[in-house]
Amino acid sequence: MNKLTISAVLMAVLLLTAAILAQTGPDDIIDSYSWNEVYVVKRGDTLWEIAEEINSDLDPRLIVTAIKKVNEIETMIRVNQKIVIPEK
DSSP: HHHHHHHHHHHHHHHHHHHHHHHHHHHHHHEEEEEEEOOOTTOOOOOOHHHHHHHHHHHHHHHHHHHHHTTTOSSOOOOOOOOOOOOO
């Protein structure tokens, strides 16, 4: 490999690493909201839809993961289940 190729590969690895480290994660979502709104799950609700209503600008997967973590939900939500969600 020549020096230019090695430099290009190293630059790509550094940029990818920086992008991964800069990503917002569920813990960042948890820390950036006030989690004091109680929501009662209705028939047809999904965590995805609830997450989109909370913040349509963020990736819903992050908010879903944060909701599951805060409420200690391992699988699915149930009708009439009370969950804590961030204040809108």
